[in-house]
Amino acid sequence: MSTGTTDQGVAGGVAQGSNTLTITDNRTGRQYEVPIEDETIRSIDLRRIKVNDDDFGLMTYDPAFMNTASCRSSITYIDGDRGILEYRGYPIEQLAERSSYLEVAYLLIHGELPTQPQLDTWTHEVTIHTFVHENVKEFMQGFRYDAHPMGMLLASTGALSTFYPEATQIKDVDLRYQQIVRLIAKMPTLAAFAYRHNRGMPYVYPDNDLSYAGNFLSMIYKIAELKYQPDPRLERALDVLFILHADHEQNCSTSAVRSVGSSQVDPYSAVAAGVGALYGPLHGGANEAVLRMLRRIRTTDNIPEFVEGVKKGEERLMGFGHRVYKNYDPRATIIKRAAMDVFEVTGTNPLLDIATELEKIALEDEYFVSRKLYPNVDFYSGLIYEALGMPVEMFPVLFAIGRTSGWIAQWLEMIDDKEQKIARPRQIYTGGRERDYVPMSQR
Ligand code: CMC
Numbered sequence: 001m002s003t004g005t006t007d008q009g010v011a012g013g014v015a016q017g018s019n020t021l022t023i024t025d026n027r028t029g030r031q032y033e034v035p036i037e038d039e040t041i042r043s044i045d046l047r048r049i050k051v052n053d054d055d056f057g058l059m060t061y062d063p064a065f066m067n068t069a070s071c072r073s074s075i076t077y078i079d080g081d082r083g084i085l086e087y088r089g090y091p092i093e094q095l096a097e098r099s100s101y102l103e104v105a106y107l108l109i110h111g112e113l114p115t116q117p118q119l120d121t122w123t124h125e126v127t128i129h130t131f132v133h134e135n136v137k138e139f140m141q142g143f144r145y146d147a148h149p150m151g152m153l154l155a156s157t158g159a160l161s162t163f164y165p166e167a168t169q170i171k172d173v174d175l176r177y178q179q180i181v182r183l184i185a186k187m188p189t190l191a192a193f194a195y196r197h198n199r200g201m202p203y204v205y206p207d208n209d210l211s212y213a214g215n216f217l218s219m220i221y222k223i224a225e226l227k228y229q230p231d232p233r234l235e236r237a238l239d240v241l242f243i244l245h246a247d248h249e250q251n252c253s254t255s256a257v258r259s260v261g262s263s264q265v266d267p268y269s270a271v272a273a274g275v276g277a278l279y280g281p282l283h284g285g286a287n288e289a290v291l292r293m294l295r296r297i298r299t300t301d302n303i304p305e306f307v308e309g310v311k312k313g314e315e316r317l318m319g320f321g322h323r324v325y326k327n328y329d330p331r332a333t334i335i336k337r338a339a340m341d342v343f344e345v346t347g348t349n350p351l352l353d354i355a356t357e358l359e360k361i362a363l364e365d366e367y368f369v370s371r372k373l374y375p376n377v378d379f380y381s382g383l384i385y386e387a388l389g390m391p392v393e394m395f396p397v398l399f400a401i402g403r404t405s406g407w408i409a410q411w412l413e414m415i416d417d418k419e420q421k422i423a424r425p426r427q428i429y430t431g432g433r434e435r436d437y438v439p440m441s442q443r
Pocket of ligand 1: 371
């Protein structure tokens with residue numbers, strides 16, 4: 001990939017319009033020509049920039065990967081400035097309107113929308129794998145009575161690897177496919193078991209007559225009735241939420257899945273890493289934080305004081321801002337509409353008035369406008385989840401169910417990418433050197 005050119009004064013010889021970058025190292029006066037491909041240079045091309053032959057060579061420093069592409073991917077496209085999100089090229093708005101979560105999962109994993117027979121087979125496969133081994137249930141019952149369901153999901157996802165030891169054979173396409181189906185099928189079951197545990201309620205086994213979202217609602221809410229019948233409007237709203245959360249290119253949890261997966265560990269362990277990343281308040285925990293924030297604000301009268309506090313840097317307006325979107329998050333628009341549909345069934349929530357007013361004020365305020373802070377996917381999702389009767393601890397769990405298909409698609413892409421190796425960033429060492437050990441008595 002590198003041109004290998006390292007000659008003084010090369011810039012003079014490079015034709016204007018060449019797809020290269022000429023770098024002058026002012027320490028030595030040498031110039032280097034580095035290829036530009038896809039608006040990107042390869043960091044490794046900088047390694048030959050040295051003062052002395054035995055130097056390590058130049059590195060790039062990019063904490064939090066603010067400007068570093070870690071992979072090539074054909075799964076999800078985001079244009080953060082224009083508020084565009086596409087899965088495999090299909091706009092999220094069309095998928096949320098016309099598709100189902102399982103169809104979207106198929107699209108993400110296989111790269112194309114399924115034909116009817118392909119979708120039927122896929123749906124059948126996922127449906128017949130919803131049950132978990134009885135020992136998984138017993139393992140989950142061992143958690144403390146008030147265990148956070150996300151912690152339970154994290155542990156039980158990882159534990160699945162011990163039930164399917166063949167999952168370590170990640171290069172075997174058929175075996176790999178079985179684990180993919182299992183992960184998508186069992187995630188709602190683990191999530192629902194975690195919920196019921198936290199509530200002190202008996203676990204409900206999957207009902208394979210129901211849809212993916214309908215079965216999840218049944219495992220969550222079924223009590224003594226012989227058959228739980230989900231409200232189709234709530235079932236659809238949940239399915240749309242799963243679609244909206246299905247993938248979001250190289251976010252924190254997906255990077256975690258790729259990074260851990262790059263060690264060639266089994267997919268259950270890699271996905272468990274994603275669940276762990278999603279547990280954090282700046283990622284999957286944000287919608288929980290939004291709800292707590294709205295509760296704390298209590299009435300619309302308190303909004304101006306709250307906004308002043310945010311502007312003074314005392315706290316953040318949760319559900320606003322995004323590393324990539326510098327415009328309205330397209331998922332937020334769809335979720336806001338879905339929230340209205342849900343409230344038609346469940347009756348409105350006073351927190352919705354606070355959220356709407358808060359959004360209106362923030363969108364006009366110079367602080368948020370100048371920093372391009374707009375509502376993100378989490379601003380309204382918590383309100384829907386609450387309307388569906390979910391406690392806040394379940395919010396990241398619901399996010400994880402939807403995101404599982406994206407994690408898997410990204411993991412698969414990484415496994416088959418010949419350029420990928422075990423993820424191993426460099427560092428700039430800032431500590432002491434060559435210090436002699438000091439005996440305890442002399443410290
Ligand atoms: N409220 C107030 N100020 C904010 C906010 C916010 N929510 N987000 C960013 N800012 C300010 C920040 O203080 C900084 O201001 P200044 O330039 O004066 O220092 C500026 O905007 C840039 O912020 P940043 O922290 O450098 O941006 P980032 O890309 O590192 O952070 C973020 C992205 C999502 C972590 C952040 O916007 C945030 O903490 N938002 C609230 C939490 C949230 O809603 N997270 C969900 C993200 S979407 C779901 C997902 O992908 O997981």
